[in-house]
Amino acid sequence: MDFNIGFIGAGKVGISLGKYFSINNLNLSGYYSKNANSAAEAAEFTNSKHFNDLETLIRYSNLIFITTPDDVIKEIWNELKEYNLKDKIICHTSGSLSSSIFSNINTLGALGYSIHPMCAFSDKFTTYKSLNQIYFSIQGDDAYLYVLSELLKGLGNNVIILDKDKKPLYHLANVTVSNLVLSLLEIGCSYMKSCGLNEKDAINALMPLIDNNIKNIKAHGFLNALTGPVERGDLETLKHHLTVIPPSDLDLYRRLSLNLINLSEKKHYGKNYNILKNELCN
Ligand SMILES: NC(=O)c1ccc[n+]([C@@H]2O[C@H](COP(=O)([O-])OP(=O)(O)OC[C@H]3O[C@@H](n4cnc5c(N)ncnc54)[C@H](OP(=O)(O)O)[C@@H]3O)[C@@H](O)[C@H]2O)c1
Incomplete structure (x- = not known):
């Protein structure tokens, strides 16, 4: 036609x-x-x-x-x-x-x-x-x-x-990976600004981390791209974060870290993350 x-x-x-x-x-x-x-x-x-x-x-x-x-x-x-x-x-x-x-x-x-x-x-x-x-x-x-x-x-x-019933969920997926990621990146940059950097320097300093993360997810999937203190089980590092994080960001940190624990448990089958979970849920 x-x-x-x-x-x-x-x-x-x-x-x-x-x-x-x-x-x-x-x-x-x-x-x-x-x-x-x-x-x-x-x-x-x-x-x-x-x-x-x-x-x-x-x-x-x-x-x-x-x-x-x-x-x-x-x-x-x-x-x-x-x-x-x-x-x-x-x-x-x-x-x-x-x-x-x-x-x-x-x-x-x-x-x-x-x-x-x-x-x-x-x-x-x-x-x-x-x-x-x-x-x-x-x-x-x-x-x-x-x-x-x-x-x-x-x-x-x-x-x-x-299907038409899936449109709100489909849109939530789009918004989560674009607009909400923008919001999360801005929050991360705000911590860097509290360390004394201006916004431009904070963005430039963090950009290689952001870029490599995205490239690794694209090339290898979520589990293989996973790095950081939660995956390693570094309890003391997590405790340090919890002492400095602004109270308004605490729920967000907890929710995202618990998801990282879920992913880590899948990646390292049998490794016990219960101590980390308890620290986050207290
Ligand atoms: N932007 C995105 O990233 C994006 C991505 C995917 C889908 N969408 C969807 O695409 C659609 C358009 O988004 P957009 O970003 O292109 O918006 P936009 O840049 O604001 O353009 C919308 C246009 O609609 C015209 N308009 C407004 N009221 C009208 C009316 N009563 N009669 C005729 N024309 C009218 C306006 O024209 P005038 O200049 O003549 O006032 C305006 O230029 C939305 O449904 C949005 O959800 C957007």
Whole structure:
């Protein structure tokens, strides 16, 4: 099937996906956005059209991506429902929402999907360059699940097919490894700043540890990448940490260290970590 792909919302994801699709020879119809200048800018960057109203975008597109903020998707859907949507495929790119947000879509002759690019889109005009390495997840109507999945695989991407009930858990996974890791790294840097370093020096000093950790996980998996005082069973080191850690971080330290004990027990079958566990649970 030949798709003409239209975007509602000319922001970071809309522009990046449009550019990625167009350089991979998929047909773009163009953009509609709240601000006409955004749509025009996106159209110019992706060599497509900009539309002044939803009705024209719908007429020229059979695959429509809603790439507005999550909170606006329902409002856009309510507007779309006013038009003829027969045989249209409607997608949004939210990681947390499912296709259920497209209420009564089948009665309108259309099909609904959530297609989530697993990437942090930080820039409208450069992020498209790294999209060939990412995974997409797809959830939605069975009718075009295979076709859409093959479309993305044809670009060289890996695709995960999800049940709609799993979307919140799936999104939790994404947020944990990106946003929450950012938060954890910032907390680690704050301890370094308390040692007298400025933020830039703290980041630079810790970065080789961060980089190697990620590289080791990627190359060898969690158990083989595991290092540190918990794995070694260094009780005195753990006690020192517990005397200096800010009280507000104590629960976090305990929870993460107990998980490290779980991993260490799997790695060193038979080694006893009970003393460490008791120290953490007291
Ligand atoms: N950023 C990420 O890393 C990322 C990653 C994966 C998925 N997502 C998902 O992708 C979607 C878009 O995120 P984003 O980061 O691209 O957001 P964004 O950069 O803020 O872009 C959203 C765009 O939507 C437009 N918009 C807002 N209200 C509108 C309306 N009522 N009608 C038409 N257009 C409207 C705005 O256009 P104007 O410029 O015209 O005001 C804005 O440029 C979200 O569902 C998000 O969860 C984001």
